[in-house]
Amino acid sequence: MSKWKSVTSGGPHGSILGPVLVNVFINALDCGIKSTLNKFLDDTKLSDEVDTLEGRDAMQRDLDRLEWWVHLNIMRFNKVKCKVLHLGQGNPWYQYRLGDEWIKNSPEEKDLGILLDEGLDMSQQWALKAQEANHILDCLRRNTTSRLREGIHPLYSALVRPHLECCTQLWVLQQRKDMDLLGQV
Numbered sequence: 001m002s003k004w005k006s007v008t009s010g011g012p013h014g015s016i017l018g019p020v021l022v023n024v025f026i027n028a029l030d031c032g033i034k035s036t037l038n039k040f041l042d043d044t045k046l047s048d049e050v051d052t053l054e055g056r057d058a059m060q061r062d063l064d065r066l067e068w069w070v071h072l073n074i075m076r077f078n079k080v081k082c083k084v085l086h087l088g089q090g091n092p093w094y095q096y097r098l099g100d101e102w103i104k105n106s107p108e109e110k111d112l113g114i115l116l117d118e119g120l121d122m123s124q125q126w127a128l129k130a131q132e133a134n135h136i137l138d139c140l141r142r143n144t145t146s147r148l149r150e151g152i153h154p155l156y157s158a159l160v161r162p163h164l165e166c167c168t169q170l171w172v173l174q175q176r177k178d179m180d181l182l183g184q185v
Helices: 017-030 053-072 123-143 149-165 168-184
Strands: 036-040 043-047 108-111 114-117
Touching (some): 017 036, 114 123
Antiparallel strands (some): 108 114
């Protein structure tokens, strides 16, 4: 029989029951939280519209509740990874703390592989994806001997195209929004 080993973060890998137990355990994390709380694996995101001092205080109370829950359940947040992203123009940049530490502000954050900035501008995300696709194309060009369509097309479809199609729905929505704005002028 295996010996016991202390686990400091995450869940058991390779088990079927592990993710279910993690979900059951963190399910109570949002009790008493007024803001929107998103949980995805080991990421927790707290968000709300904060444009007044009352909104700031409510957000800080929610952060205090999260910190209380973590201590109660003998867990911890990786406070180095905690950031505040202020979205929108004219947004007051309020400061927040998690426990005794102030949370740093960030002009952009990567969330689930998508780069998001305070102006919700996707151009930097698209540039990164195009750069990744070009690196893969260069690798294919250097390492394939045949330039026939039958050989290149499956490689392109499997390796390059997914990078270019990433976030196309967001791009289409942003273009449609821009067109709606132009149509209203």
